[in-house]
Amino acid sequence: MTKDTRTRFAPSPTGFLHVGGVRTALFAWLVARQNNGKFILRLEDTDQAREVEGSAEHVLKSLKALGLNYNEGPDIGGEFAPYKQSERLDVYKQWAQKLIDSGRAYADPYSREELQQFREQAQAEKKPFLYRNHRPENPPAWDGSQPLRFKSDPKPYQWHDEVMGDLSTGSEVIDDFILIKSDGFPTYNFAHIVDDAEMHISHVIRGQEFISSQPNYLNLYEALEIEPPVLATMPHIMAATGGKKLSKRDGAKDILDYTKSGYLSEALVSFIATLGWNDGTEQEVFTTDELIAKFSLDRVHKSGAQFDDKRLEWVNGQFIRKLDIGKLYELSTDFWPNVGSDADTEYKQKVLALAQDRMKTLNDLRQFGYFFVDPPVNMELIDSNKQVSKLSPERRAELIQQAHDALQNSEFTPEAIQETLNQLLETTGEKPGILFSLIRIYTTWAAFSPQLNDTLALLGKETVLRRLQQV
């Protein structure tokens, strides 16, 4: 009988959720989903000093924004509640007692200063520092005021990691480590092992910062007589791009910043999943359902990847283009320019239909104020336009007047407008690059806009004629 798949994401509330954290969470989520398993969220808040106010809520919000819903968690409870380590202190005490009883844990009698001296001494002798070389012969009884330390059993280890493959280390990396701190809280090293066992976690998927501690965890699993879960270690995502240092540490950026700037959650998910993973085909973009069907840990790269904003932008555009207008409208609620926020749904959907093919992020909607109110005249646009700037002011006025008169008699469907504009080319003898640019600028006062005839049709005859007489 195979165990039920139960994966977990176990962040500590010490800041926002960045891209690397999201990827770890995403892969754990995918493994759970594809095996009809459960995805558990656990808060590892055992370091009171580092805890950042509000960051737990921030993490929950980030996961929800990305659609990485969990089956059990601190805010929704579950069979093994509580899911917050600070509320499970008695659980760790019980497991610690087992270790004390079996002689595998002891009270650490040394002060931090004494420990520091041991380290410096080892360094001076150019020997690696091992706490177990300083194990007290007759440790005091543990009364909770000293740290409780694990008594390790040094030996070589070899184990399998779903991503990294077969790994091995010698016994020299095995050492005694602290289980319970003198403030009564467990260390990560102890708490996560206890909780993963208590919560029946089948796969531990985490970042590479833990890989060098793995043999010590294996040692602890043995002492606790716990069967280790399936292990998978994710390589880090590089913070900087290329050789040049970026001021924005893009890989370390808050994931919510991306959703706030108009990136779709499914685009983010697809992009992050393919940072270090692909299915072996030439497919570049994946829906979340495809990811659930195709993802596998053994195809995750062992090497770290760099975050490329341009590629994310492209992926996002791909997803925006696939959306139907109703869905796009729903997602775009917060991204309209202020002047358009009260406009009616039907009109906004028409704007979206025009804009959809040119959008990279939902934020691009902000530039479409001219669809809602008359934009301010900006002669700079005339001067900076290579072709239009060559026209004399008189000729410009003349052309605009002709355009006005011609459009006045147009039926104002996109087709009729195109027809009118084409005729205008003939009667004025101007090139499209000049005439159309001129009309486009006078009606939108924007550096660019969607296709001219469609834009004019949506704006409506009255508005277009008014704007043509504005200057």
Added chain:
RNA sequence: GGUCCCAUCGUCUAAUGGUUAGGACAUCAGGUUUUCAUCCUGGCAAUAGGAGUUCGAUUCUCCUUGGGAUCACCA
């Protein structure tokens, strides 16, 4: 420094002994008879270096170099 891991175009990657080393992003050029964008066509661009195994190495082994992780009463 010790230990562990990694190394294909600028970036994300495909190819696990036999390919002109493929795709995508970015970039450049052209097209879609207005701009920006979309879309289409084409160009540029990589196996870090050195030994070895082999008829044949991106692929297997070793060394070098480079990068990452870790060595806390942090996670």
